[in-house]
Amino acid sequence: MAGNTPSGGCPVDRPKAEAPKCPIDHTKASGPPTDHQPSLQAFMPKDKPNALVNPSNNMPAVPEQAASSTQQQQLSTQRTVSSIPKADRYESAGPSECPALHDQAHSDKWIYPSEQMFFNAMKRKNWNPQEQDMKTVVPIHNIVNEQCWRHILEWEKLHENRCGGPKLLRFEGKAKEMTVKARLRSLVGYQMPFDRHDWTIDRCGKPVRYIIDFYEGKANANDPSKPSFFLDVRPAVTVEGVWDRARRFFGL
Numbered sequence: 660m661a662g663n664t665p666s667g668g669c670p671v672d673r674p675k676a677e678a679p680k681c682p683i684d685h686t687k688a689s690g691p692p693t694d695h696q697p698s699l700q701a702f703m704p705k706d707k708p709n710a711l712v713n714p715s716n717n718m719p720a721v722p723e724q725a726a727s728s729t730q731q732q733q734l735s736t737q738r739t740v741s742s743i744p745k746a747d748r749y750e751s752a753g754p755s756e757c758p759a760l761h762d763q764a765h766s767d768k769w770i771y772p773s774e775q776m777f778f779n780a781m782k783r784k785n786w787n788p789q790e791q792d793m794k795t796v797v798p799i800h801n802i803v804n805e806q807c808w809r810h811i812l813e814w815e816k817l818h819e820n821r822c823g824g825p826k827l828l829r830f831e832g833k834a835k836e837m838t839v840k841a842r843l844r845s846l847v848g849y850q851m852p853f854d855r856h857d858w859t860i861d862r863c864g865k866p867v868r869y870i871i872d873f874y875e876g877k878a879n880a881n882d883p884s885k886p887s888f889f890l891d892v893r894p895a896v897t898v899e900g901v902w903d904r905a906r907r908f909f910g911l
Contacts (some may be wrong), residue, residue, distance in 0.1 A: 722772070723779045732790035734774040739801055743769045743808045746826040746861035769827060771801045803873075803888060810892035811860060811869050817903050822863040831857045840891070841872050850874060857895070868895040 724736045745768055772780065774793035777800070781788040788796075808827070815825045833855045841852050852872040859868045869892060876887030894900030905911070 722776055724773065724775050725779075726775065727779060727782055730778070730790060734778055734790055734793055736773045736775045738773045738776070739771045741769045741771055741801070741808075742805060744824065744826040745769050746828040771797070771804075773797075799886060803890070806888075806890060807856070807858065807871055807892060810871075810890060811858065814869070814892070814894060814903060814907070815860070815862070817906055818862065820863060825860040825862050825867075828859045828861040828866055830859070833857055838870055838872055839896075840893075852891070867899075868897075869893065870895050 726733065774797050777797050778788050778790065778793050811825070834853075836855060837851070838855060841855075845851050852874050854873040856871045856873070857868055858871060859866050861867075872891040874889040874891065876889040879885045879887055894903045
């Protein structure tokens with residue numbers, strides 16, 4: 660299954676030789692890096708690299724919300740609660756800050772990093788973020804992840820769920836691991852995805868993995884500078900996953 664966010668279209672045909680890129684121009688530090696290594700240290704307070712880690716989510720027990728010493732503008736420390744339910748049996752599955760971090764005040768939902776947390780994380784990853792860009796970058800980050808979850812919910816309609824619906828169990832950034840589908844598409848001239856995530860949900864106690872390829876979408880004719888994304892979301896290749904793909908394809 661695929662979808663656009665926030666204003667994308669089908670992946671744009673590219674010469675095979677063209678390298679994939681994120682729609683956000685990182686040379687101007689206007690967006691988050693796609694290499695999520697290592698996010699835990701990135702969110703650690705700079706003066707406390709060995710600070711306590713919350714065992715429930717493998718993230719700092721006290722997220723870094725302090726302003727950087729070189730910061731010129733004040734950034735918001737408010738964090739947005741996502742619509743993504745958090746599985747009771749959370750599992751950490753590798754170095755990724757996406758889609759969100761936990762917060763004890765909202766234990767049933769995932770919660771996104773604040774502008775200040777995002778800025779600090781980018782600084783620690785040796786990017787050159789601009790304070791004024793955070794008001795754009797953080798909402799885009801959140802919108803993309805919300806769209807990913809909506810696509811997963813569409814797939815989950817193929818399964819009866821009497822446990823309150825699927826919940827996100829864990830997530831993993833795999834930007835350097837190309838999927839078979841993406842590789843095959845590249846052989847016929849399509850662009851490569853600029854990122855990949857694997858999200859594992861809890862379906863009534865059963866872990867189910869989904870694969871997400873992130874592509875650059877078609878430019879918005881009315882606002883060419885506006886980032887456009889195309890998301891290819893589908894179940895992982897398992898017996899059940901292949902059956903779900905077939906059911907969706909044939910309308911069963």
